[in-house]
Amino acid sequence: xxxxxxxxxxxxxxxxxxxxxxxxxxxxxxxxxxxxxxxxxxxxxxxxxxxxxxxxxxxxxxxxxxxxxxxxxxxxxxxxxxxxxxxxxxxxxxxxxxxxxxxxxxxxxxxxxxxxxxxxxxxxxxxxxxxxxxxxxxxxxxxxxxxxxxxxxxxxxxxxxxxxxxxxxxxxxxxxxxxxxxxxxxxxxxxxxxxxxxxxxxxxxxxxxxxxxxxxxxxxxxxxxxxxxxxxxxxxxxxxxxxxxxxxxxxxxxxxxxxxxxxxxxxxxxxxxxxxxxxxxxxxxxxxxxxxxxxxxxxxxxxxxxxxxxxx
Amino acid sequence: xxxxxxxxxxxxxxxxxxxxxxxxxxxxxxxxxxxxxxxxxxxxxxxxxxxxxxxxxxxxxxxxxxxxxxxxxxxxxxxxxxxxxxxxxxxxxxxxxxxxxxxxxxxxxxxxxxxxxxxxxxxxxxxxx
Numbered sequence: 001x002x003x004x005x006x007x008x009x010x011x012x013x014x015x016x017x018x019x020x021x022x023x024x025x026x027x028x029x030x031x032x033x034x035x036x037x038x039x040x041x042x043x044x045x046x047x048x049x050x051x052x053x054x055x056x057x058x059x060x061x062x063x064x065x066x067x068x069x070x071x072x073x074x075x076x077x078x079x080x081x082x083x084x085x086x087x088x089x090x091x092x093x094x095x096x097x098x099x100x101x102x103x104x105x106x107x108x109x110x111x112x113x114x115x116x117x118x119x120x121x122x123x124x125x126x127x128x129x130x131x132x133x134x135x136x137x138x139x140x141x142x143x144x145x146x147x148x149x150x151x152x153x154x155x156x157x158x159x160x161x162x163x164x165x166x167x168x169x170x171x172x173x174x175x176x177x178x179x180x181x182x183x184x185x186x187x188x189x190x191x192x193x194x195x196x197x198x199x200x201x202x203x204x205x206x207x208x209x210x211x212x213x214x215x216x217x218x219x220x221x222x223x224x225x226x227x228x229x230x231x232x233x234x235x236x237x238x239x240x241x242x243x244x245x246x247x248x249x250x251x252x253x254x255x256x257x258x259x260x261x262x263x264x265x266x267x268x269x270x271x272x273x274x275x276x277x278x279x280x281x282x283x284x285x286x287x288x289x290x291x292x293x294x295x296x297x298x299x300x301x302x303x304x305x306x307x308x309x310x311x312x
Numbered sequence: 313x314x315x316x317x318x319x320x321x322x323x324x325x326x327x328x329x330x331x332x333x334x335x336x337x338x339x340x341x342x343x344x345x346x347x348x349x350x351x352x353x354x355x356x357x358x359x360x361x362x363x364x365x366x367x368x369x370x371x372x373x374x375x376x377x378x379x380x381x382x383x384x385x386x387x388x389x390x391x392x393x394x395x396x397x398x399x400x401x402x403x404x405x406x407x408x409x410x411x412x413x414x415x416x417x418x419x420x421x422x423x424x425x426x427x428x429x430x431x432x433x434x435x436x437x438x439x440x441x
Contacts, residue, residue, distance in 0.1 A: 025388055
């Protein structure tokens, strides 16, 4: 049928479990309703909204006890991946926001300072939550290694170790180089140094990505006791709250600075004019927003399954 | 103190909620998605989007208020369960109680009688705004 593939594409907004159970029926309904006509915008929006709702509710075929445990685990891992993206975006924001107070009038510093402090506090809390999550799953990880689990995670772990080692070496080299340069050269006047800095930033991103992939691979097959699983789920929800605070703090800081010291986003010369929406902030803000959406989806799945897991 | 009401399935909600419309439609017999949408459009004048319809079907099936019957897997008919009938009956009882109360307060019976006898009500009485 001409429109068949088009209708099947409409299912991409839904989680796999739901698609397996209701996907064919929904496609048949769309075929019967619209035939060869294009889907109206209203219908498309209805599908996007409903699909997002299914992700949040984590529905589909009603999962059994193991399925619910799996949902807590997969939701927590989704939050972990979102946190990794937040680390990248947050590092970009921290670099961009360096010395913001130097060009802001003292009378206008209170709100951006409070927002910046909230971002730092939430980031620290999030990092602690992730470390606690890693620590509580460590005994299960050790048990898994003793039982021959190394074979399943060897490749992603070795990849993460290799990329991280290169990043560490690059960091040492870059710091040593920077000691021989003047402030102007460090700020981008020396293009080889600027190029090396950009390459180092990419290496950091790759390192975070490969480490997250290794953590996901390692955690996916771990046999976590119910108590640990519940704790991991709770930590994931708390980390999502920290991400909400980070994004909110970033937006408040951005808005406050745009109102009181917009020149910070341009040349930095007090009193000069500049666009309050610099590309770097748009990039960081967009990354954070996308990561937060993923985190909320993961936390929603965790929260829904957590109560049922507890009742098992 | 408010009058004690029956305990309908709380998430079913008001009369125009998709769940109530679907249960009402299935009360007359099993139907698949497209037939449900058409039937609801006919008796309630409500057009449910495909996402809304299948979202409501998912919730109702999860709660055991409807169930899929054997048949074409692409146009699978659903039927109302005993729990679904009980939930719908509770909602209908509540809606009827509210409708009766509203009619009594609006004196709709008096209006109906007056229409039959040709009696003119007081100016402005019973007019919709």
